[in-house]
Amino acid sequence: MAGAEITRREESAALSVRIVRRVSPDFSLEAAFDAPAGFTMLLGTSGCGKTTLLNCIAGLLAPDSGRIALGSRPLFDSASRVNVPVAERHLGYLFQNLALFPHLTIEQNIHYGIAKLPAAERRERTSALLESFRIAHLLKSKPNRISGGERQRAALARSLVTDPSFLLLDEPLSALDQATKATIIDDLRAWNATHRIPILYVTHSPEEAFALGEHVVVLDAGRVVASGMPQDVLRAPRQETIAQIVGFENVFDAVVASLDEREGTMLCRLGLGGRELEVPLSRTDVGARVRIAIRAGDIIIAAERPSGLSARNSFTGRIISIRQEGVTVIVTVESGVEFEVHITPAACQELHLETGKRIWLVIKTYSCNLVESKRPD
Amino acid sequence: MIEWRAIILTLKLAFVVCSVLLVIGTPIALWLSFTRWRWKFLVESIVALPLVLPPTVLGFYVLVALGSNSPIGRWYRGLTGHGLPFTFEGLAIASVLYSLPFVVQPMVASFSQVDRNLINASSILGASRLRTLFRIVIPLSVGGIITGVVLCFSHTLGEFGVVLMVGGNIPGVTETVSIAIYDNVQALNYATANKMALLLMGFSFITLSITYAINRKAWAIWPGHR
Helix, strand or coil: CHHHCCCCCCCCCCEEEEEEEEEECCEEEEEEEEECCEEEEEECCCCCCHHHHHHHHHCCCCCCEEEEEECCEEEEECCCCEECCHHHCCEEEECCCCCCCCCCCHHHHHHHHHCCCCHHHHHHHHHHHHHHHCCHHHCCCCHHHCCHHHHHHHHHHHHHCCCCCEEEEECCCCCCCHHHHHHHHHHHHHHHHHHCCEEEEEECCHHHHHHHCCEEEEEECCEEEEEECHHHHHHCCCEHHHHHHHCCCEEEEEEEEEEECCCCEEEEEECCCCEEEEEECCCCCCCCEEEEEECHHHCEEECCCCCCCCCCEEEEEEEEEEEEECCEEEEEEEECEEEEEEECHHHHHHCCCCCCCEEEEEECHHHCEEEECCCCC | CCCHHHHHHHHHHHHHHHHHHHHHHHHHHHHHHHCCCCCHHHHHHHHHHHHHCCHHHHHHHHHHHHCCCCHHHHHHHHHHCCCCCCCHHHHHHHHHHHHHHHHHHHHHHHHHHCCHHHHHHHHHCCCCHHHHHHHHHHHHCHHHHHHHHHHHHHHHHCCCHHHHHHCCCCCCCCCCHHHHHHHHHHCCCHHHHHHHHHHHHHHHHHHHHHHHHHHHHHHHHCCCCC
16 A cells, blocks of 8 residues: 555645546546645536546546646656556545545544554554544544534544645535534644645635635636636636636626726726726727626725725615625615625624615725626627 | 255255355456446346246256266366266356356445445555455445345255256255255155255244344444445
């Protein structure tokens, strides 16, 4: 078993993926990206090829062509006919259903990948991990006797105890409540602060991706459509598909009304109501059709006419609905077009917001993202 | 008078057949469960043939295949100095073929039910195929394996047609309980036939009950496993 030897890897060996794999006659995965040490979030809607991609990286599926390498060590290379077997890739993979062995105790599960080590070393490796993952008291239990969060920790510990060279997580926390999820992520982050391995984390939740990731890769229909630092991917969505995946609640069709080259801005007219927004200048002409994307959390609500602000867009609107989801209050405001605004419950109370009330909306120029429209076919 | 010789011979035959089938049936079942070969259905059909063939047809072909004129029969005669038909070995070979589907089918059913992600997880944790087989696949398929062995055992205890075709009726060599019962009925010894039939029935019932009880417990240990 290769996992028993501790291969000392080069510090921060990045996982590099350049593969093509045909999934069905009209769908093929063509992924190319790098995942350096740390969290890389793989973001995409369901059916975009995320799980196929992970299975190729793990070695459970062979790509049709391409190359997967960890630093200088190739795991798959169609050119030189390299295809390292799964058992020798030395990775951790947390499946969506965790795949804890149901007939083994948590201890047996965790020791499964390090069976070849001497008992003393096995104990030493396990004990610290169990302590920091707070599952030491569950060792003798079977997986079906413990809670969902505990199962996640146990499955994570089973992967990490083998000292993997990289880690794949397939929406492992999607079934957990927010608080449990957050502590598990913190534990994993703490572990990786000392180990520094690439962690590829698949999610369909943009919030999760941008909250956790040091790097974000956006996958759509089997292709990488954006990748980079979270703020770069988020702030500059150049294609409409990215904007949708990335989660802009407000996307408006608009027509460019005037350009101000000196200021680096332009005015765009939204819909039929004639509402105008000042947005960053882009290479376009007056009269061109553009699409503007604004995150609901980037819009400010003011109870009175705001003054002395740097924000260039402020206008009145009328609240048409207020509803709360978790710790977010979602306010819909009508102002020629409908805006969705996210605020905190405290802010909602302080401003005495209610349906029908007239309020002011404030939007910074640089919160307005220009999204290239798809060509009408 | 109960013919204990026939009963002991039958138990010995059932034991030998179960052991042989456990050894050769398991790999066949594993292959059928995990292969992606497109012609796999042909193998499935061959394995299932004894379920539908009349025992006399199967017995007839086994007899021909093992006879002194066949390659197998000649090879065996060269090896041991005597032929296969009408010997215990010949009877065992015929019974193994006859009971094959009863072992393989329950095994395939339970091997196929093992979550593929458990097998993948085992490989990812660095386990070899053999270790995955013995630590994950077989423990999670205990129910199907026990069922297969029980069916094979009971099936062999009660087989008649194949035994008659291949084994004949040689006391102490190939005369099994079911044949002894038939002989007694033919000779109008109804009392003896009845005693032996009752014994066979009682034994089968007890064996089935014990194994199903164990089987139930085996599942009760892992209720989380679907």
